[in-house]
Amino acid sequence: MKSVIYLTMCILLASMMSCSSAGKKEKDGTMIVNQDSVTDKGLQCMQRSEAKASFEYKGKRYESLVVRSPDETLPVVTNEQGERYADNRIRLRLTCEGKTVVDKEFTKEDFAGQVDAKFLKHAILEGMVYDKTSSAGILYAASVCYPQTDLYMPLRLTITANGNISIVREELMEDLYEEEKGE
Incomplete structure (x- = not known):
């Protein structure tokens, strides 16, 4: 349960960090923190975001x-x-000490094995953020969601020191609540 709450907080924190640079003050004093843009084709787009992290894993310095x-x-x-x-x-x-471990572009299709095809059809790849290190590897939290809603699938990526990536779907908090309630 703690890991799911922590994962959710990491995703929310990354989302807030990515939005903070987009804030602007209106004439009436209100602050717009996040405003998605609309293209000339009428498509709504999330803001571009960038998140950097530095950490140690197995005695070596990594940059994400x-x-x-x-x-x-x-x-x-x-x-x-x-x-x-x-x-x-x-x-x-x-990267690890200047050498590339992983350099990969993800789309929501990379998560098709963990997310139901019906959900995936109406969802977007919302975000990804470095979470922590563990004995299994370097952990990242990611989410695929229905745009501008609270409906999402939390995902965890584990990257080994040699760059192998595994992806699993995390438990939703509602699922964990139902399991605890049923005990």
């Missing part, structure tokens, strides 16, 4: 860079109201 960019070349996602959204592409670059 995660960049989320809206990508109009990916299939458009349309919600029930007919609103159209550009999906995102996320580039993960992980």
Whole structure:
């Protein structure tokens, strides 16, 4: 349960960090913290974001860079109201003492083995953030979500020191609550 809460907080924190640079003050004194843009094609796009992290793993220094960019070349996602959204592409670059361990671009299709196809059809790749290290490897939290809603699938990526990536779907907090309630 603690890991799911921590994962959710990491995703929210990364989302807030990516939005903080987009804040602007309006004439009436209100602050717009996050405002998605709309392209000339009428597509709503999330803001581009960049998250850097430095950490030690097995006695070596690692640098992580995660960049989320809206990508109009990916299939458009349309919600029930007919609103159209550009999906995102996320580039993960992980280096160890100057040597590249991982340099990969992700789309939501990279998570198709962990997310139901029906959900994936109407979802976008929302974000990815460095979480922590463990004996299994370097952990990242990611999420695929319905645009501008609270409906999402939390995912965990584990990267080994030699660059192998494994992806699993995390338990949703509602699922854990139902399991605890049933005990």
